[in-house]
Amino acid sequence: MDFCKNLEMAQDILPLAIATVPMQPWETPYDAATALKQGTIFPCLDKPFYVTGGEKHA
Incomplete structure (x- = not known):
């Protein structure tokens, strides 16, 4: 374990x-x-949000 003392962080x-x-x-x-x-x-950041895996909810 002495070799660890010489290693840089x-x-x-x-x-x-x-x-x-x-x-x-x-x-x-x-x-x-x-x-x-x-x-x-x-507008380019206006993405759909689906609550559960791609299904549209009203």
């Missing part, structure tokens, strides 16, 4: 994280009333 030699965020093309955002109803101002 992982956080000292490895980066914490590398994030990549794809560029989102600009598009005209929703108006305030539509954005509030849809839960987003960006």
